[in-house]
Amino acid sequence: MDIHEYQAKEILAGYGVKIAEGGLAYSPEDAVQRTREIGGNVWAVKAQIHSGARGKAGGVKICFSHEEVEAAAADMLGKRLVTHQTGPAGKVCSRLYIEAGTDIEKELYFSFLVDRSHERIVMVGSAQGGMEIEDLAENNPDAIKKIYIDPAVGLLDFQAREMAFALGLDAAQISHAVRLISGCYRAMRDLDANMLEINPLVVTKSGELITLDAKMGFDDNALFRRQKIAELRDKTQEDSREMAAADRGLSYVGLDGDIGCMINGAGLAMATMDMIKLAGGEPANFLDVGGGASPERTEKAFRLVLADEGVKAMLVNIFAGINRCDWIAEGVVQAVRKIDMKIPLIVRLSGTNVEEGRKIIADSGLPIITATTLAEAAEKAVQARNEQVAKEGAA
Numbered sequence: 404m405d406i407h408e409y410q411a412k413e414i415l416a417g418y419g420v421k422i423a424e425g426g427l428a429y430s431p432e433d434a435v436q437r438t439r440e441i442g443g444n445v446w447a448v449k450a451q452i453h454s455g456a457r458g459k460a461g462g463v464k465i466c467f468s469h470e471e472v473e474a475a476a477a478d479m480l481g482k483r484l485v486t487h488q489t490g491p492a493g494k495v496c497s498r499l500y501i502e503a504g505t506d507i508e509k510e511l512y513f514s515f516l517v518d519r520s521h522e523r524i525v526m527v528g529s530a531q532g533g534m535e536i537e538d539l540a541e542n543n544p545d546a547i548k549k550i551y552i553d554p555a556v557g558l559l560d561f562q563a564r565e566m567a568f569a570l571g572l573d574a575a576q577i578s579h580a581v582r583l584i585s586g587c588y589r590a591m592r593d594l595d596a597n598m599l600e601i602n603p604l605v606v607t608k609s610g611e612l613i614t615l616d617a618k619m620g621f622d623d624n625a626l627f628r629r630q631k632i633a634e635l636r637d638k639t640q641e642d643s644r645e646m647a648a649a650d651r652g653l654s655y656v657g658l659d660g661d662i663g664c665m666i667n668g669a670g671l672a673m674a675t676m677d678m679i680k681l682a683g684g685e686p687a688n689f690l691d692v693g694g695g696a697s698p699e700r701t702e703k704a705f706r707l708v709l710a711d712e713g714v715k716a717m718l719v720n721i722f723a724g725i726n727r728c729d730w731i732a733e734g735v736v737q738a739v740r741k742i743d744m745k746i747p748l749i750v751r752l753s754g755t756n757v758e759e760g761r762k763i764i765a766d767s768g769l770p771i772i773t774a775t776t777l778a779e780a781a782e783k784a785v786q787a788r789n790e791q792v793a794k795e796g797a798a
Contacts, residue, residue, distance in 0.1 A: 404621045406635045407451045409500040411617035418586035422614050425502035434476035435469050437501035445504025448475040450496040453640040456486040510603035511570050517597045524552040530571040532603035558588040579612050595625035660685025662784050663708035663717040667692050675720045678781035687714050701734025716788035719750045728752040728760025736767045747787035751780035
């Protein structure tokens with residue numbers, strides 16, 4: 404789960420990380436009022452969306468008068484910002500963060516990430532901040548410093564100092580940097596975050612270290628014990644299909660294809676998507692219904708997949724172990740009858756009670772295409788999709 408910049412800054416400020424003064428605005432009038440409360444004569448108006456590279460999309464503007472702030476706020480609010488992270492659909496800006504201008508001397512990059520391959524927390528820093536870390540890694544990898552932290556031991560003081568020196572800070576700033584780095588690590592550890600990024604972390608002309616932009620991501624599986632973090636979720640910034648699935652206890656990831664998938668087990672789901680691509684098709688989603696797929700749960704999964712209007716065919720691939728094929732078959736038949744499907748449906752069942760499941764589908768009298776192997780199911784799904792597209796094109 405991601406949160407907004409202003410939310411991440413509020414969290415970090417509670418751990419002793421210095422941020423510039425700022426406030427939230429939902430209208431141009433709010434934005435002007437925030438500037439009056441902040442004071443000064445330079446302000447940054449920042450669109451609050453779950454994406455980086457907002458500045459390139461017109462989502463960050465530096466203003467020097469109340470009139471400029473009002474105009475910038477009016478331009479951003481309700482606007483769909485498109486960045487390389489949002490994809491072509493973009494994300495709508497519904498709130499702004501108004502922040503006091505900062506007299507910047509130098510921009511740095513700093514982050515903590517979970518590195519699953521090393522089973523460690525990796526601390527990443529660079530004296531070259533303000534740009535995308537991916538671009539920096541490609542163009543100048545030597546400018547990036549990585550320090551691995553054993554989560555069983557935690558961040559050690561010498562590691563924080565090592566990173567502070569790698570950021571090119573003056574001796575007088577090292578102790579401030581160590582406190583900032585330690586505060587960030589405590590925030591990540593205490594709140595079950597899996598990512599914390601400050602870009603840029605700036606050194607002001609007076610020598611202060613200020614967090615100018617911040618991002619935090621959290622482990623969805625730990626939200627049950629982090630109620631205050633869960634309340635920060637902004638569902639308008641997330642894929643509506645994925646949110647609907649999460650609310651129903653289903654694992655769903657929306658993709659760009661047009662063959663809908665309903666599968667039990669993440670490994671089988673990935674294998675099925677590979678087979679669809681091998682057969683010449685493109686999956687519309689990753690949907691794992693899990694081990695307890697009752698007929699009611701199966702119907703919910705059907706409705707979720709078919710809510711995507713771009714789906715031209717649907718493949719159900721179930722290998723029953725904990726599940727039973729007759730349960731799945733009953734759910735499929737129940738769903739097809741209730742939903743009145745307009746697209747081809749391909750079903751492949753294998754495992755516990757497979758013969759009973761196949762009999763339920765055969766006796767239903769519904770136009771369900773069956774398959775016995777994964778390869779056959781993928782080929783039939785692609786063929787059915789092509790026929791559906793051709794039929795819709797001729798209509």
